[in-house]
Amino acid sequence: xxxxxxxxxxxxxxxxxxxxxxxxxxxxxxxxxxxxxxxxxxxxxxxxxxxxxxxxxxxxxxxxxxxxxxxxxxxxxxxxxxxxxxxxxxxxxxxxxxxxxxxxxxxxxxxxxxxxxxxxxxxxxxxxxxxxxxxxxxxxxxxxxxxxxxxxxxxxxxxxxxxxxxxxxxxxxxxxxxxxxxxxxxxxxxxxxxxxxxxxxxxxxxxxxxxxxxxxxxxxxxxxxxxxxxxxxxxxxxxxxxxxxxxxxxxxxxxxxxxxxxxxxxxxxxxxxxxxxxxxxxxxxxxxxxxxxxxxxxxxxxxxxxxxxxxxxxxxxxxxxxxxxxxxxxxxxxxxxxxxxxxxxxxxxxxxxxxxxxxxxxxxxxxxxxxxxxxxxxxxxxxxxxxxxxxxxxxxxxxxxxxxxxxxxxxxxxxxxxxxxxxx
Amino acid sequence: xxxxxxxxxxxxxxxxxxxxxxxxxxxxxxxxxxxxxxxxxxxxxxxxxxxxxxxxxxxxxxxxxxxxxxxxxxxxxxxxxxxxxxxxxxxxxxxxxxxxxxxxxxxxxxxxxxxxxxxxxxxxxxxxxxxxxxxxxxxxxxxxxxxxxxxxxxxxxxxxxxxxxxxxxxxxxxxxxxxxxxxxxxxxxxxxxxxxxxxxxxxxxxxxxxxxxxxxxxxxxxxxxxxxxxxxxxxxxxxxxxxxxxxxxxxxxxxxxxxxxxxxxxxxxxxxxxxxxxxxxxxxxxxxxxxxxxxxxxxxxxxxxxxxxxxxxxxxxxxxxxxxxxxxxxxxxxxxxxxxxxxxxxxxxxxxxxxxxxxxxxxxxxxxxxxxxxxxxxxxxxxxxxxxxxxxxxxxxxxxxxxxxxxxxxxxxxxxxxxxxxxx
Numbered sequence: 001x002x003x004x005x006x007x008x009x010x011x012x013x014x015x016x017x018x019x020x021x022x023x024x025x026x027x028x029x030x031x032x033x034x035x036x037x038x039x040x041x042x043x044x045x046x047x048x049x050x051x052x053x054x055x056x057x058x059x060x061x062x063x064x065x066x067x068x069x070x071x072x073x074x075x076x077x078x079x080x081x082x083x084x085x086x087x088x089x090x091x092x093x094x095x096x097x098x099x100x101x102x103x104x105x106x107x108x109x110x111x112x113x114x115x116x117x118x119x120x121x122x123x124x125x126x127x128x129x130x131x132x133x134x135x136x137x138x139x140x141x142x143x144x145x146x147x148x149x150x151x152x153x154x155x156x157x158x159x160x161x162x163x164x165x166x167x168x169x170x171x172x173x174x175x176x177x178x179x180x181x182x183x184x185x186x187x188x189x190x191x192x193x194x195x196x197x198x199x200x201x202x203x204x205x206x207x208x209x210x211x212x213x214x215x216x217x218x219x220x221x222x223x224x225x226x227x228x229x230x231x232x233x234x235x236x237x238x239x240x241x242x243x244x245x246x247x248x249x250x251x252x253x254x255x256x257x258x259x260x261x262x263x264x265x266x267x268x269x270x271x272x273x274x275x276x277x278x279x280x281x282x283x284x285x286x287x288x289x290x291x292x293x294x295x296x297x298x299x300x301x302x303x304x305x306x307x308x309x310x311x312x313x314x315x316x317x318x319x320x321x322x323x324x325x326x327x328x329x330x331x332x333x334x335x336x337x338x339x340x341x342x343x344x345x346x347x348x349x350x351x352x353x354x355x356x357x358x359x360x361x362x363x364x365x366x367x368x369x370x371x372x373x374x375x376x377x378x379x380x381x382x383x384x385x386x387x388x389x390x391x392x393x394x395x396x397x398x399x400x401x402x403x404x405x406x407x408x409x410x411x412x413x414x415x416x417x418x419x420x421x422x423x424x
Numbered sequence: 425x426x427x428x429x430x431x432x433x434x435x436x437x438x439x440x441x442x443x444x445x446x447x448x449x450x451x452x453x454x455x456x457x458x459x460x461x462x463x464x465x466x467x468x469x470x471x472x473x474x475x476x477x478x479x480x481x482x483x484x485x486x487x488x489x490x491x492x493x494x495x496x497x498x499x500x501x502x503x504x505x506x507x508x509x510x511x512x513x514x515x516x517x518x519x520x521x522x523x524x525x526x527x528x529x530x531x532x533x534x535x536x537x538x539x540x541x542x543x544x545x546x547x548x549x550x551x552x553x554x555x556x557x558x559x560x561x562x563x564x565x566x567x568x569x570x571x572x573x574x575x576x577x578x579x580x581x582x583x584x585x586x587x588x589x590x591x592x593x594x595x596x597x598x599x600x601x602x603x604x605x606x607x608x609x610x611x612x613x614x615x616x617x618x619x620x621x622x623x624x625x626x627x628x629x630x631x632x633x634x635x636x637x638x639x640x641x642x643x644x645x646x647x648x649x650x651x652x653x654x655x656x657x658x659x660x661x662x663x664x665x666x667x668x669x670x671x672x673x674x675x676x677x678x679x680x681x682x683x684x685x686x687x688x689x690x691x692x693x694x695x696x697x698x699x700x701x702x703x704x705x706x707x708x709x710x711x712x713x714x715x716x717x718x719x720x721x722x723x724x725x726x727x728x729x730x731x732x733x734x735x736x737x738x739x740x741x742x743x744x745x746x747x748x749x750x751x752x753x754x755x756x757x758x759x760x761x762x763x764x765x766x767x768x769x770x771x772x773x774x775x776x777x778x779x780x781x782x783x784x785x786x787x788x789x790x791x792x793x794x795x796x797x798x799x800x801x802x803x804x805x806x807x808x809x810x811x812x813x814x815x816x817x818x819x820x821x822x823x824x825x826x827x828x829x830x831x832x833x834x835x836x837x838x839x840x841x842x843x844x845x846x847x848x
Contacts, residue, residue, distance in 0.1 A: 021765055021789070021791060024789075024791065025788050025789060104809075104810060106808070106809075106810060110799055110803060112809060119821050119822070120791065120821060198641070202821050202822075203821070203822055217622070217645050218645055221641050221642055223647065223648070223820060223821075223822045224647070225822070241844070244844040247844060247846055248844065248846060250846075251846035251847055252846075255846070255847050341445055359841075363839045363841075364449050365445070365448075365449060367445060367448065367544065367837075368837065369837055369838065370837065370838040370840060371837060371838070371839055371840065372840045372841075372842065373839075373840070373841045373842065374841065374842045374843055374844055374845075375534055375840055375841075375842030375843075375844070375845040375846075376845065376846045376847055378846070378847035379534060379840065379845070379847060380838075384530070384847070385528075385530075385536060385838075386528060386530060396647060397543050397544060397626050397627070397647075397835040398543070398626075398627055398647045398649070398822060398823040398835065399822040399823040401835050401836060401837065402837075402838050411821040411822065411825050412825060413791075413792065413793055413794065413795060413825065413826075414793065414794040414795070414804075414809075414826050415787045415795055415797075416794060416795065416796045416797070416799055416803065417783075417787075417796075417797045417798065417799070418796065418797065418798045418799030419798055419799075420665070420668040420671060420672065420798055420799070421798075421799040421800065421803070422671055422672060422674075422675035422676075422679070422799075422800045422802070423675055423679050423800055423802040423803060423808070
């Protein structure tokens with residue numbers, strides 16, 4: 001990489017760090033004013049934004065995208081109205097900064113208060129999704145963090161146009177314009193430099209496919225909160241209400257197969273396999289879901305004349321994100337738990353059962369961010385949890401696990417007041 | 425590295441992961457029983473432990489250690505009694521696992537409980553300190569985490585002897601013996617392999633010098649919680665009680681200069697510099713503290729006939745861990761805050777003042793883990809905070825910041841109970 005590019009990225013991070021110190025003590029009303037202005041600017045800029053988006057869509061990079069990815073890149077009038085709406089929703093949320101999390105007076109008289117504060121500078125590394133640019137910018141702003149946004153090259157012109165609106169909104173509200181910055185190049189070398197600036201950037205959140213997350217994890221010396229894959233399980237227990245089990249399995253699989261909280265794996269207890277599998281398999285097949293089966297489930301479904309394929313070992317740990325499900329028969333709740341703890345991605349896993357002790361054991365022993373009893377895995381989501389916003393779903397265990405809202409974009413500091421205390 | 429070594433480390437981590445799943449649901453009484461046995465085994469094994477320690481002290485590696493490091497490596501009867509005592513103190517602490525952190529019922533009837541659970545498998549990378557072996561083992565055990573301990577080679581025989589006692593204590597209590605494992609080699613290549621096992625190990629805590637922490641940060645794909653350096657500041661404001669300021673400065677500097685929360689830097693407001701500096705400088709000099717001064721403080725101390733040296737630029741950001749302090753004169757609380765936010769390590773910084781608005785501004789704007797008003801920086805410590813234990817002091821912002829006790833060795837998971845809810 002040229003020294004110029006390294007210098008450009010470093011200077012950008014230095015400006016972000018300086019802006020973060022100002023933003024950390026900004027009042028809620030000032031931050032909300034910037035959000036109000038941004039929403040109005042988006043409403044007033046449809047024509048410019050659509051021109052920029054059309055330029056992206058006409059690029060050779062966009063031509064190489066899948067139909068689904070191209071759809072996510074595409075803006076239209078309706079999506080622009082939704083974008084402005086999402087900004088207004090964040091205005092309504094409480095400011096997470098300043099909450100006193102704990103307060104104690106020590107025997108020596110020291111008063112120790114643990115107070116929620118912004119993390120500082122957050123780098124968001126993502127792909128070709130213009131809504132992520134706005135989502136991340138507004139959530140970082142509301143939580144008092146400076147944001148460095150590095151989106152995909154397929155979205156460069158759209159992101160540049162959106163970032164210009166954010167900059168204007170910040171300046172209008174008297175906030176530092178550098179509080180939200182777009183990396184003005186999609187050169188991979190610029191990203192590599194960015195990921196080493198651990199004295200200026202405090203947290204990296206990658207949002208995207210497996211190769212992006214892997215690249216960021218391997219190259220970053222800055223702490224990373226991964227938003228990785230969901231290999232989610234539904235386990236139908238011996239004591240399951242089978243109608244409920246069918247409804248949950250179908251919902252978890254087909255309500256939105258491209259979501260990380262969609263089910264990819266179905267485990268069925270042997271004692272109900274004969275009754276449950278044919279019915280659920282026909283319902284899944286009717287929704288065009290491919291069934292990849294172990295030997296035991298295949299025998300049952302063959303007899304029921306349902307079309308299946310034999311699962312490979314890889315199928316049992318794959319995030320299909322598609323109309324595909326792997327099916328296995330297990331002998332006990334213990335085997336289900338062990339299978340999930342070995343093969344799932346520890347994201348969201350469910351048991352369907354009327355047997356409370358089995359359910360309690362499953363909830364306690366399944367080592368996943370979100371464990372369900374008699375509900376669909378699709379509820380793992382910041383909005384469904386009542387957070388009012390979501391920057392993503394952490395698949396890490398440190399700092400935040402599961403859906404991340406505004407408080408999860410904060411850290412804390414200790415404010416200690418004394419009267420001259422010294423340590424004996 | 426040989427394939428054998430990679431295999432050995434991977435197999436060790438696999439056993440740790442399996443043990444962690446058992447340990448996560450172990451009862452408090454079982455964990456405390458293992459700790460009771462461990463304390464008794466330490467008491468009964470003084471002779472063996474001292475023989476192992478003598479073997480370490482006689483090694484060429486130990487001969488190369490500084491006097492202070494050699495002292496930290498050395499065990500004697502008194503220190504062994506303290507070691508057993510530290511185990512008994514952890515028995516008395518509450519079990520952090522299982523605490524319900526939040527509970528909500530959603531409009532659709534889903535009950536969402538956020539429950540504290542162990543992180544899983546924690547790798548501790550440290551240097552030649554046998555007490556760290558015991559401290560980390562017992563804190564991980566009490567918090568339900570499996571621990572992989574990788575200590576310095578100078579301490580290999582002592583650590584091996586201690587680890588054998590831990591294994592016996594675990595087995596006696598009916599807990600998996602693999603819940604605490606010592607990496608049975610100090611080969612650097614084994615560490616490098618370990619730091620890439622991100623599917624088996626969930627958190628790395630390095631404790632040691634700058635080069636160790638740097639190495640771990642650059643080579644780990646597992647999330648790291650750094651326990652890095654403390655370049656701590658005392659700022660003596662225009663409105664300071666100067667006797668209090670002198671007591672705090674002296675305590676922060678000389679009560680234990682080798683600690684990360686000791687002060688390395690003194691800032692003095694110009695209006696009190698003439699009155700404050702000669703007195704504090706004489707008191708520091710009487711305690712053999714070297715004074716490295718900026719031009720303004722040097723002029724004052726020259727006139728007062730106190731011996732000083734001119735500070736270099738590097739002195740202003742150095743963690744001396746020694747009887748050395750750098751001194752600068754500033755013109756305002758704003759300049760003090762900006763200086764600290766630029767030059768400190770964001771660990772622990774203090775203001776001494778009777779001016780409440782200045783103090784409030786300092787507390788709000790200094791971007792450090794622990795910010796003091798009228799108290800010594802030396803209080804940044806898990807025991808001083810009332811945690812009853814401390815695995816270290818995090819200099820990171822994610823997950824834990826400042827002193828880390830048992831709850832900070834945990835994450836959470838969401839347990840969701842429904843009655844068949846599916847997502848519309």
